[in-house]
Amino acid sequence: MSEKAELAAVMAYFGVSWPELNEGLTYHDIVRPTDAGLTLIEFYFRKYKNSAPLQGWLQRIQNKQITIDGKVAILPDTELRAGAELVYHRLPWREPDAPYLLEVLFEDDYLIVVNKPSGLQVLPGGLYQQRSVLTQLQWHACKPTTTSSGCQKTHPVPVHRLGRGTSGILLCAKTKLCKSRLAAYFAEGTSVVEDKCTNSECNTMRKICKIYRALVSGVMDMDEVVIKQPIGTIKYPGVAKGLYVASPSGKPALSSVRVLERDSENNCTLVQVEIQSGRPHQIRIHLSFIGYPLIGDPLYVSGGQPKCFHPELMDESFEKDGGYQRPENPVPGDCGYNLHAHQIGLIHPITNEHLFQLSFKHEKNAKRASQTPASMR
Structure with missing residues (x-):
């Protein structure tokens, strides 16, 4: 990492404790001509x-x-006309517990890199509409002390995702230009994999490198392995867009795995994983595919498949706001597995400096923030 980047690396925390209830949500729809006449x-x-x-x-x-058009609807069989504006107000609710403190690992005028603790969602979704990294970034940018107007001119946003149960390094852009260039970095890396290049070719062509540490079940016999199993989706209860699994008909994905430490007594292995693509749940799926699922993973088992394949029958029960209750089967957002985004290397999207080895250096704080075993540092 450059001297300038070293100086910019700071050990600081920000975060506001979550209110008991969120603010609810508002969903807007305009009735299309094809839907006119529906109740x-x-x-x-x-x-x-x-x-x-x-x-x-x-x-x-x-x-x-x-x-409907600003007036409360009380009759479910009201016929809708084309162009009518519908607004559904979801009542405020108490979101499940989640941490809120974020450690700043690096910051300049364009980037802020944080340590995301396990249990915190990156972007709003599902039950977590407020308790997310994005919300804390927005609140941090709007502190009264930042400017006389109340908010910073920059509006930092995450440019990639980490699973809710995954801890570690998360890149956030503070400007639109920085965001678009980082997004291009990730897209370029994935396109190289889709062209089915060799592992060495992928390494030389990529402008960003993400390295993870994972604790897997079983003692891995090989020292290094490259996993090229495609990843696709299947229908799965409780996951509207489908669950990502190992699938021959899926999209190309590549992970390079290296053994760091074997523990025969506890039947586990600490591995380092560099991903050359960014498919959802890629590391969890790839390691389970070769027979070494992450310790504590509630969802994926050997073969890169979910524990439960049989569809769950909906019993038509619902929460007080009318929504479905949480499915009994495990879902992707469940925590408990041991995965940590340990290191990142990239070409700075604005200054073109090489920011290599941007990783955890504060052992005590990392252990407190991430809920992963100390050996994974």
Whole structure:
């Protein structure tokens, strides 16, 4: 890492404790001509079937949570006209517990790199609409002390994702230019893999390198292995867009794995993984595919498949706001596995400096922030 980057590396924390309830959500829809003539209940049940059962949408209408052109809708069989504006107000709720403190590993005028603790979601989604890294970044940028107007001119946003249960280094852009260039870095890396280049070719052509540490079940016999198993999706209860799994018909993915430490007594192995593509849950899927699933992974087992394949029957039960209850089967956001984004190397998207070996250097703070074993540092 350059001397300038070393000087910019700071050990600081920011974060605001979460309020008991979030602010709820508001969803807007404009009725298309193809949907004209549908009743209100038909519209919502057809379009948002994964959000709530029929009885749940009826409950939301009865709760006066839906308006048509600004007026509260009280009749589920109200016929809709093309161009009508529908607004559904989701009631505030208490989101599941999540950490909120973020450690700053590096910051300049364009980038802020943070240590994300395990248990904190990167972007809003599902039950976590407020408790996310993005929300803390937004609150941090709008501290009253930053400028006389109340908010910084920059609005930092994460440029890639880490699973909710994954801890470690997360890149966030503070300007639109920085965000677009970092996004291009990731896209270029994935396109190289899709062209089926060799591992060495991938390394020379990429402008960003992410290295993880994982604790897997079993004592791995090989010292190094390259996994090229494609990753696709299958239908899975509780996951609207499908669950990512090892699939011959999926998209290309490449992970380079190196053994760091074997523990025969506890039947586990500490490995380092460099990913050449960024498929969702890639490391969890790839390591389980070769027979070494992450210790504590509630979802993926050997073969890169989920523990539960049989579809779950919906019992039409729902929460007080009408939405489906959480499925009983494990889902991708569940925590418990041991995965840490340990190191990143990149060409600075604005200054073109080589920021190599940007990694954890504060052992005590890393251990407190990440909930992963000390050996994974």
